[in-house]
Every structure is written in C-alpha cells, then in structure tokens.
Amino acid sequence: MAISRSFVNICSDRLPATRDFYVDLLGFRIAYDSDWFVQLDDAGSGATIGIIARDHDLVPEHARGGFGGSYITIVVDDVEPVYARVKDLRVPVVEEPRDLFYGQRRMLVTDPNGYLVDVSSPTAPPPTDL
Numbered sequence: 001m002a003i004s005r006s007f008v009n010i011c012s013d014r015l016p017a018t019r020d021f022y023v024d025l026l027g028f029r030i031a032y033d034s035d036w037f038v039q040l041d042d043a044g045s046g047a048t049i050g051i052i053a054r055d056h057d058l059v060p061e062h063a064r065g066g067f068g069g070s071y072i073t074i075v076v077d078d079v080e081p082v083y084a085r086v087k088d089l090r091v092p093v094v095e096e097p098r099d100l101f102y103g104q105r106r107m108l109v110t111d112p113n114g115y116l117v118d119v120s121s122p123t124a125p126p127p128t129d130l
Contacts, residue, residue, distance in 0.1 A: 008072055009050035010115055011059055017112040018051045025085055025109075026074060026119075047074070071108075071116035079105050079121040099123055 012018045019038045022028045028040035028049060038051040049072075054064050076082055079097050086093060086109055094108035094116065103124035109117050 005046075005048065007048035007050055009052050010072075010111070010113065011054040011064060012051050012113050013054050014112045015051055015053060021091070021111050022049055022051075024089060025082065025091060026076070066114075071118055073118040073120060075104075076119060076121050079107055079119055082119050083107055 010018060015035070015038055019030065019033065019040065022040050023030065026042075028042055028047075030038065031041045031048075032039040036053045036056045040049045040051070041047070052059055083097050086107070092110045094110060095106070097105050097107040099105050103122060104120045105123050106118055106120040109119065111117055
C-alpha cells in the first residue's frame, strides 16, 4: 500500500471566515471553494487543508461536535513573521512564540471555529530520540 496524500478536514460553521483565516495568515491558496467544502493548498510544500460544513451529509454525525484531543500543526520557516501577522489580524493567541526543548519555536492560536493551531519553526536539528 502506498499513501498518496493525507490532510485534515476542519468541520466548520464559518466556511468563509475559516478559509480567509488560513489564506490571510499562512498564505494558503484556494484550490476549491463551494458552499459546503473548501480545499486550500500550499504549492511550495504540497500541504492541504479541507474545510467542510459541519452539518453536511458527508460529515459523520459523531464528527460534528467540538474538537476534542486534536490540533493542527503547521511548520513554517520562521514563526516570527506569522506572529506579526497574527497581531495585525487580531487572531486570538493562546501561547506567544517560545522555544521548546525539542528544537522548535512554537506559538498557539485559534482559528474562527476555536480550533487550536500550532504554528512552529525549527530552531535546531531535531533530536535523534523522537
């Protein structure tokens, strides 16, 4: 078996606001945009995010609730310009950028749905014991 790609689908009651959050803050490009589903891509990395209407028939009933036990991580070259953009856009900050023991600088913000987004950048080579 070969995996051809993997991406997260964010269930949302606010498709346009969620789309604009990821486009404006992180530079994703809109690959598909409808009233029930949005697909965002990053041409440089191949990263993809799906945003789907929470109440759409394709969303399983048990997946329509809140976000329990998960968050999205987006790795960028440098978290500081993204943090400056966060302040300009008045994005809710959960944790300001800080260096972590495993060689990354991380900040935590929330998207328009309240979904936790970890934006990180490498500060050192990754440890070999991960």
